Amino acid sequence: MDDAKTKGRISRRDLLKAAGVGVLAAGIGPAVVIPGRARAANKTLKIVQWSHFVPSYDKWFDPWAKSWGASRGVDVVVDHVSIGDVVPRATAEVAAQAGHDVHMFLGLASAFEEHVIDLSDAVRTIEKKHGPQLGLAKRSTYNPFTRKQFALSDMWVADPGDYLKSVWTEIGMPGGPSTWEDLVKAAPEIKKKHPEMQIPIGIGLSQELDSNMAARGMLWCFGGSIQDKEGNVVLNSPETLHALEYAKRLFSAGMTRAVLSWTPASNNQALNARETAYILNSISAYRSAQDNKLPVADDIFFTPALKGPTGIQLASEHVMSGYVVWKFSKNQDLAKEFLVALVDASRDSALASKLYNLPSFYGAAADPGVPAAKRPKAGSDWVAGQCKSDPFGSKPADKLTVLAAADQWSTNIGYPGFANPAEGEIFDTFVVTDMFAKAATGALSPKEALAEADTRAKQIFNKWRKKGFVGGGSKDR
Amino acid sequence: MNMKRDRFLGAVLLLPALAFIALLVGAPFLMALVLAVTTSSAGSLDVTFVGLQNFRDVFGSPVFRTALRNTLVFTLASQAAVILLGNVLAVALKKAFRGRSFVRFLILMPWAAPIALSTLGWLWIFDSTFSAINWILKVSGYFGPGEWYYWLGDTALGMIAVVTVHVWRMLPFTTVIILAGLTSIPEEVHEAADIDGAGFFSKLFHVTIPMMLPILFVAVLFGTVFTFTDMSVVYLLTRGGPYNSTHVLASLAFQEGVLGGDVGRGAAIALFLLPLLVVMAVLMLRRSRRAEVL
Known part of the structure; x- marks a missing residue:
């Protein structure tokens, strides 16, 4: 060759x-x-994080996490999943005993309690620096029955009412509704003035996050709840029945079957398209209208949680972070350090999310240098100041004032008790939402819907009691 | 010597397939059998034995019974529609006409498109507030004041939507199978029937369908098994709503087992599919063996 x-x-x-x-x-x-x-390469911290509803948050979080890692010689990898994939991904990783070190849950991480490490020391470190966490954050991340801090929350999101001011002004309620009964009264008036509007009152009754929150708010304001403070199942009560009867009245007065099929984005879309005049949601609907320069943005205003006939005025937190560190993680200490640093950055986090995120440790949002004892008040004042003069172009600038005191009318899933795996499973399988939907539409009578949900709730609670993660039972109703 | 070597080679060649089936089908199946009689929860392999408790619980649940009924309705309705429409399309596509290749390509598109992507399109078509169908009906004057179809907010309409999307998805595959069957019928047989004076329907029922039966059977069996175990359309379109009324067994098992974290219950729901699938598998094996003999 x-x-x-x-x-x-x-x-x-x-x-x-x-x-x-x-x-x-x-x-x-x-x-x-x-x-x-x-x-x-040996020191890589892997984090699963949701794709935030406000995209600017992810643009802040990813480089922030990287730069935190770089300052410690650690490679931080952040993977984003959609909100619907948070739980399935966790299930898969626990089954494989491999994957990420830190997993962010929205809502409850309690079902995974046995697979995560106790984060009490991380919480103690933060509380020493910034003061106590909010009650609703503690009740969402701590199991008093097992005495385990199974998750750590850096932020929560309020769930105010979003309404179209022009429409409510036309019917003589410029400040929007303040009670649940106001919705029933207003719906026919809105229909009369705006026959083109498909769904005067847009409260979801579907198998999704927003509907889950709304159904709980309705239940609590009428005096009902799934469990009591000790973890006894008390769903079967005259108060729950009253709430279901109300839902039936509200549905026939101002809602359509569209709300039975809503996704988390549907109420935003309906409000921004002026197909509804009131929704229960975070400020994301408003922010997306602002971002897209929709004229409707200037017409969207907010109300605090509605009052029920009992005088109770409560809404569920809309979204709440619950970071866990898996037992299988080989970087547990590093993960805890990361979570502490994340809470330290609460002010940046709130601003990056355009005030969608509110701090779970208000003290972490205080000015640097404020003594620990004064930080919660100082942080709360800072949050209130931002809400009263929105730096993101609200017209008028004080439009978000209602969020300044949102912690006073917001509570956790599991109210009046703590979050636990049983409450988590009831949430994830939509037991309460379906009860309301069936009663509201007449698919079942309120009594039948309640009986069906009560049976399922007790099955779920009993299962978790047998596993030793939930207390109560002696006073189940 | 050669025979021995061939046997060894055969075993070696079969090994990857057998390992694949054992690891990805056999092991999960055995695990599902075990999990269904335990209190296992999300990701946990806790094997606290509870006997048939999970089966008793799910059978007592009205949501499960609805899902069982929906699974049968979903499978039968979509398979009937797919076979009927697949035959019509195959007959049409067998004829030579201008642009036939392009039409064939278009018809194959739903099969090739990722289901998550195409279902998003359908989600907008059936959206309860902004449904494209509804807006067309409204603009054309079909709807009176206040009239609206809540496609995904109504149990019956929801099931119609689910079946429609599944038919749209399965149709190309079935059409191609039937088309292959039609093409394989020798032209002389048709000519002989023509000479005997057989009309269209005579030929269809006495020549075409009998000769197509083996391949139709395969299409039906494959489609039925595929549909019976499928959860993607239901999950992406209705997520089982409204109020869990459009779940099929597979989507309910996912909701309870993965989203709800009750793996034992989820496994029990999924295993209700087993008896019918076993019958299907036996039928398929027998059919394929008979075809081999022929």
């Missing part, structure tokens, strides 16, 4: 040799050639 021809060509043997050397280099190379890099 001509040498000139073979020159520059690679024989099969050469190729195999080169590949072998390449594989070997890839395997041991980083450790031998770049020792520093090898150390960094």
